[in-house]
Amino acid sequence: MDQLSEEIRQESPWTMMFADDIVICSESREQVEENLERWRFALERRGMKVSRNKTEYMCVNEREGSGTVRLQGEEVKKVQEFKYLGSTVQSNGECGKEVKKRVQAGWNGWRKVSGVLCERKISARIKGKVYRTVVRPAMLYGLETVSLRKRQESELEVAELKMLRFSLGVTRLDRIRKEYIRGTAHVGHLGSEWSGAQVVEDSFLVGLPKLSERADRELDRELSLEELHEALQRMENGQASGIDGLPAEFYKAFWAVIGQDVLDVLRDSIRRGELPLSCRRAVLTLLPEKGDLTHRKNWRPVSLLCTDCKLLSKALASRLTKVKERLIHQDQTYCVPDRSIFDNMYLVRDLLDVSSLLGLKTGLIFLDQEKAFDRVEHDYLWKVLEAFGLNPVHWLLEEPLVYGGRLDISGVTVPALSRTLVSLGIVTLRELVNVAGSDLSRAEDLTARMGLRSLSVVNQLLHHWKSALTSEERVQLMDYQHTETGPTEDEPFPRLNIAPDLDGCAGPLLECRSKGEMDFGVMDN
Structure with missing residues (x-):
């Protein structure tokens, strides 16, 4: 085909070939008609032929009187959309029909395996694997070539959540958050599948520093009683307790009695990969922030955790503190040992002084990320841990610990x-x-x-x-x-x-x- 079309083929995107299918683009109807005739002549000279009933013509931003395209005097069928490899292309550049078609394909795939997905005896993890293997590929087929609008992304998101709710036996009336549903089924967010975000995301993980084997072993060692006691002594008194009502003062007063039991429970939890119920439950309360309190965004949710959960977190955080300086870039001066947040303040003032002395035009932009800690996706966090070589603490963020939680309204x-x-x-x-x-x-x-x-x-x-x-x-x-x-x-x-x-x-x-x-x-x- 390359040799046959060498003399008439134009560069992409004016000529595109898909196996035995050819797309000819041009800026005018006359040029399209001329190029079509040249292709017909070249093909017939080599014993091939243009299929008249399958050849279609589509016009973008059509004006009145733009006419029709003819091939040897015969009018070519004019369409508003055409399909190739199961994907629909519309003349107005929209992709609404393609999205609806993909949603329907997803439901067809879901129905084929609904006997498995709706079986109560099958675990949520297995259901998630079946869904990711059968249903999602059918629903996302070809969408990586489409620039989706927010409305269409939402349409796909709603359809997928309906399928996952049916599979897990829950409804919207149960008021279970979609993050929890996705986490239970181990099905990630749809966005990265079609937006190319995965490529960008992976580029951030290239060239990150890694821990040494010695530091790796230090992080992976078993919890000790001394480690927990040290973490307990660093906890402040007078802090709000969780669902059990036991503050840090209680643990400090009776540590000689309960310390070994707490250690045994936490060690067993690490071995099983599941924290006790008290560590997975939080009381959610709201704290007012600045601004109009009739707006929801001006209330900050705070999760009140039990002291045993805080104790484990503080002990593990102490381990990470010892290696943070090797992993976190020097530009980040907050919450890193031997660094001060004022270092960057000195740098800002120095920049202003130098710019003033040298007469340089300098501009500074101070950015603040909205709800930054709430918006970090756990999937991305796991990848960062792996890139740093923090595999020993990966168990802390495993799905049973993150998604097995329970929330109680304050x-x-x-x-x-x-x-x-x-x-x-x-x-x-x-x-x-x-x-x-x-x-x-x-x-x-x-x-x-x-x-x-x-x-x-x-x-x-x-x-x-x-x-x-x-x-x-x-x-x-x-x-x-x-x-x-x-x-x-x-x-x-x-x-x-x-x-x-x-x-x-x-x-x-x-x-x-x-x-x-x-x-x-x-x-x-």
């Missing part, structure tokens, strides 16, 4: 009760009264029975349960209070609707659907 903190209650046999009101008393006030007993760490949370739960009772049910509980024995097997049990107000969070904690029968909702994993 003010209505409710622990995961389902599995605990069932395992303890507290499945009817009678068992609950036997443990918490007929007035549901013995929070200490219920706390100890369930193995929880926060008395205030259990008190709050009992308050919610009592407030959910009807007047008739309250009378029945009062009767239990005035008798020496509690409710028996033969007595009817009050119907409890245990669905406290969770500020819009979906799903009841515990519901009695009929006498003696309780629905414990979704089990926590």
Whole structure:
């Protein structure tokens, strides 16, 4: 084909060849018609032929009276779009039809493997692998050649999240964040797939400094009791505690008693790759910032973590501090040993002085990244760690630790009760009264029975349960209070609707659907 078209072929983009298909571009209809005739003559001279019924003509920014294209007097079919290799090209330069087509192709692929993706016995990780292998390639086919608008990116994003929600058995009413859904299924964000961001991203990782083997081993060593105690002593007093209500002062006062147990738990967590529940739970509260507080952006979310989680983080951060100076560029002067943030302030003043003395025209721009720490993607963070050679601490950011977290809304903190209650046999009101008393006030007993760490949370739960009772049910509980024995097997049990107000969070904690029968909702994993 190269030899055949050597005399008539123009440089790209005026002539493009796709195997036996040819695209001829020109600035006018007459030139297109002339080039088409030249190609017909060259092909027929070598025994080949132009297919008249498959040859199509498309005009961009067409003006009235632009005419038609003819081949040997026969009019060429005029179209507003044409397809090649399953991809649609529109004359107006838009790609809306192609995006809709890709979304449909994605749903077709999802339906083919829906038996696997919707099977409850299959883990989320396996479902994610199947999705990435079968569904996503079909949905993104050819989109790397398209310049997508925000609206079209959003259309693809919405379609993919619907597929992932169906696969994981959740709905929008569950109010689960899309980052958590993607993290659970191990399916990354769509953006880098079509925008070429991956190439740019990888270029940032070239030439980064690496740790020595000795430093590598130092980071990888097992946690020690001395290391945790040193980190504990550096923690400030008077800081807000997490869901368990145990501040740093408690750990400092009883470290001789609980220190070894804390160490054993954290070591076991590192070996299993999963932190305990208390380390994966946070109470989210909001702090006001400057500006109009009626705007959401002027409130800063703060996650209140338990002290044991802070203790582990501080111990590991101490290890990283010893090697940060070798890894972080010298231009970064914040939070690096032996560097001061004032170094850059001195440099700015020196620049201004030199510019003034030499009469140089100098401009300075002070940039601030909006919510910089919140916008760092974990996938990119892992790649940076690997580029630095920080593989020993990679386990800290593994998916079970990052995406296995649990969030409680401040003010209505409710622990995961389902599995605990069932395992303890507290499945009817009678068992609950036997443990918490007929007035549901013995929070200490219920706390100890369930193995929880926060008395205030259990008190709050009992308050919610009592407030959910009807007047008739309250009378029945009062009767239990005035008798020496509690409710028996033969007595009817009050119907409890245990669905406290969770500020819009979906799903009841515990519901009695009929006498003696309780629905414990979704089990926590």
